[in-house]
Amino acid sequence: MSDAGKHVKEIRKRRGLTQQGLAEASGVSLSIIRKLEQGERETARLETLRKLAATLRVPTMRLSGGPDEEGPRPGTEERWAAVRAAVEQPPLTLESDEDQPTVAGVRDALSSAEPLFHKDEFASLAVVLPPLLRDAEALGADGRAIRVRLLQLAGWLMVQTRQFDAAETALQRALDDSADRMEGAATINTMCWLLLRQGKLDTALDLAVKWADETEPRISRATPAELSTWGWMLLRVSAAAVRNSQAGQASDALRFAHAAAILLGREHTHEYELRRTFGPTTVKLKVAENAGVIDRPEVVLRLAEKVPGPALKAVTSSNRNRHFLDIADAYAKTNRYTEAFGKLEEIKAGSPEWLPNQRYARDVLRRILKGRRTLTPEMRTMADVVGLPL
Secondary structure (H helix, E strand, O other), rough: HHHHHHHHHHHHHHOOOHHHHHHHHHHOOOHHHHHHHHOOOOOOHHHHHHHHHHHHHOHHHHHHHOOOOOOOOOOOHHHHHHHHHHHHHHOOOOOOOOOOHHHHHHHHHHHHHHHHHHHHOOOHHHHHHOOOOOOOHHOOOHHHHHHHHHHHHHHHHHHHOOOHHHHHHHHHHHHHHOOOOHHHHHHHHHHHHHHHOOOOOOHHHHHHHHHHHOOOOOOHOOOHHHHHHHHHHHHHHHHHHHHOOOHHHHHHHHHHHHHHHHOOOOOEOOOOOOOOOOOHHHHHHHHHHHHHOOOOOHHHHHHHOOOOHHHHHHHHHHHHHHHHHHHHHHHHHHOOOOHHHHHHHHHHOOOOOOOOOOOHHHHHHHHHOOOOOOOOOHHHHHHHHHHHOO
């Protein structure tokens, strides 16, 4: 029997529940519970473990036999090989007669590449990023700040494309080279996201709590950058806690994040957070995300109605697209399959290179297709995009 199955069985019996009773109370199929307890499955999806944990009233990680970690899509590692090499290998020594990079030149090159990040143009970034990383390395001590920024962005891209070992290397290097607490916190933010994607909820929660404490500002004199940094750490606390079936801690963290956002009054991006904004709209999206995690689709849809289109334009594309996935999932769970598929199409039209890396999108599409008798050509195309076998 797997560790996950052993823990489920022990706690289920302690609660006086049969397998059938646990299935009915949690919404997890009896077949999955039986296979877990009989050792036919080593572990289950994080969403499944969360449902079981919530019913059994224990943290999700108490049931985990280890994270259910999914790697990159086929072809991804080849596409990003040059980026990984630039992150993981020692820097090249430039010959004296070669053109030497300058801090200003590398900074200008990164500035020119910023639109690629905002538009999720991953194929172009896979080409642009390696020489930038190599040039930043060649700058030595003078290039510390720009090197940290590039390593943070490389780590973000590696998490986004599920290349977790390379992400950890890039982010640890960025953290080691950070000059102050605010610069370090920007890296920790992505580290928490990495841990969440890996299913390491306890570790993510501990790290987020530690840095939320370390970055909490004195409210009466807090700068926008300090409020934004603290607010994001609180959002990471909430994300880890809600997935770990610790609803009270998740709610408390969201409440403090909301207070920080109200003080800001708008979406804010500070110098260390190219790929994130923080403000009232971001917090609203995360409240809806938490509602989706705990299976409250009607709440997701109600909250989504309160976020106007212009406000969504102020947040980053990844957070906006994640919100659209939450809406699509809520539509699918309420049997509104046409609306659900329409949201997926909207994401594909706006961020075609972002969508294939989202396991969540595959889960949503699977739920949509189960509610359909026939598949349209568009649905078959979408299945190819998100990697769902038909």
